[in-house]
Amino acid sequence: MVEDLETSLFLEYAKRRISFEYDNEETGELAVKILRTLIERNEAIPDETLALILGTSATEIRRILHVMHKTGLVGLARESVDQYRYEYKWFLNKDFIRKFLSQHINKVTTKLMHRINTLSSTTLYICPTCFRGYTLDEAYEYDFRCPRDDTELMQIDTPSEIAFLSNIIKNLRGEETE
Ligand SMILES: [Zn+2]
Structure with missing residues (x-):
């Protein structure tokens, strides 16, 4: 994927921010992988799907997603599955x-x-x-x-x-x- 300047700035900021939150560089890199996947997919997807794509535990992915959501780095959408159930999906776009x-x-x-x-x-x-x-x-x-x-x-x-x-x-x- 060829990244434009805005996307690279954003990902660089996200990496620094999450590395700082967790005091761990690897978590920052995983955060960037999650965000990149969301940009490439260009649609809202649930955390289980992200975990499958990245081959990482859903628990860890979810934990990072929540921190990123709190800092405004990722979007969260609620979609109704049927009359009674909702599904939560994550997204990121330009x-x-x-x-x-x-x-x-x-x-x-x-x-x-x-x-x-x-x-x-x-x-x-x-x-x-x-x-x-x-x-x-x-x-x-x-x-x-x-x-x-x-x-x-x-x-x-x-x-x-x-x-x-x-x-x-x-x-x-x-x-x-x-
Ligand atoms: Zn003084």
């Missing part, structure tokens, strides 16, 4: 991936914007020991030493930090609208 990436980018952008606002409005000095931030007035008042641990305060290079973060935001936004 639309789903695009929506996920767009939301993720927005979240990251919001965080960065917040950081920029904090930098430009208040924090000018920082304590390298406890990372507490100080305004210029406060730094003067404390004679440029942290009142908590007496460490010498460091001036933050605000303009260059803001330029750096703004650049990241611009790149993220560009990817989103392309």
Whole structure:
């Protein structure tokens, strides 16, 4: 399967995220195998079928699917078998991936914007020991030493930090609208 950029970004993120959740690289790789199978199939399928295709226990597959569902990495559909019974199926497609990436980018952008606002409005000095931030007035008042641990305060290079973060935001936004 030839993957487009969005799909590779998505799978790379999923791998890192699930490896981190389980503190296990192999689980992250299995998660990618599950997601790839769902993309290739391009239809909603039950976890037993996924287990058969991948030759892994259904219990393990189900466990990973639930974690991925909680983090929004996979879709879950409920289909009625007959009047009384339902079947749960998992799916993943291009639309789903695009929506996920767009939301993720927005979240990251919001965080960065917040950081920029904090930098430009208040924090000018920082304590390298406890990372507490100080305004210029406060730094003067404390004679440029942290009142908590007496460490010498460091001036933050605000303009260059803001330029750096703004650049990241611009790149993220560009990817989103392309
Ligand atoms: Zn300090």
